[in-house]
Amino acid sequence: DVKVTQSSRYLVKRTGEKVFLECVQDMDHENMFWYRQDPGLGLRLIYFSYDVKMKEKGDIPEGYSVSREKKERFSLILESASTNQTSMYLCASSDQGVAADEKLFFGSGTQLSVL
């Protein structure tokens, strides 16, 4: 089974701190994604990556950056955390190719609180 691992389940940070959220997948997937989930808003795409060192902005990239130095790892960086970035952050990966059916596999999420 595909495993997508997010390094922390819960994080509490202070306003202005630089925050790193790490995500690792073990199935050699090309595609990796970062979403944030807020009540009533569903999932919103922050950034995604189709290959090592490649990144594309999603729908809400402001205040975030990403890094993909290795295929299995996709990091989300909050350069200067703010209270409106308090949210559940979900990492996902998917395989390319016809047989993959474009299925997204999610990590268990990181609940970030910015005080």
Add this chain to the structure above:
Amino acid sequence: GEDVEQSLFLSVREGDSSVINCTYTDSSSTYLYWYKQEPGAGLQLLTYIFSNMDMKQDQRLTVLLNKKDKHLSLRIADTQTGDSAIYFCAEFSSGTYKYIFGTGTRLKVLA
């Protein structure tokens, strides 16, 4: 514009069938998915359907797709308390290579 709509809440009694509905707008969607999210957890893929299919059955789960009305439904037979969760409908378009998620339906199963 792109949008996937779901009702926010559904409550059923244990043993009854649940039907969760979803409407989407992108007629070029290639795949449509149902995900389940339990409290404090990530999204787990439950089932999915290719856009050229009308129905897919997988044990207690039945997915119906009406492409004309852009309507997707998930039926859970013999609903159990362990089925209580948030259910997300999502569409993927190979044209835009984009996933669009609904806001989720919270299913509550009453004993």
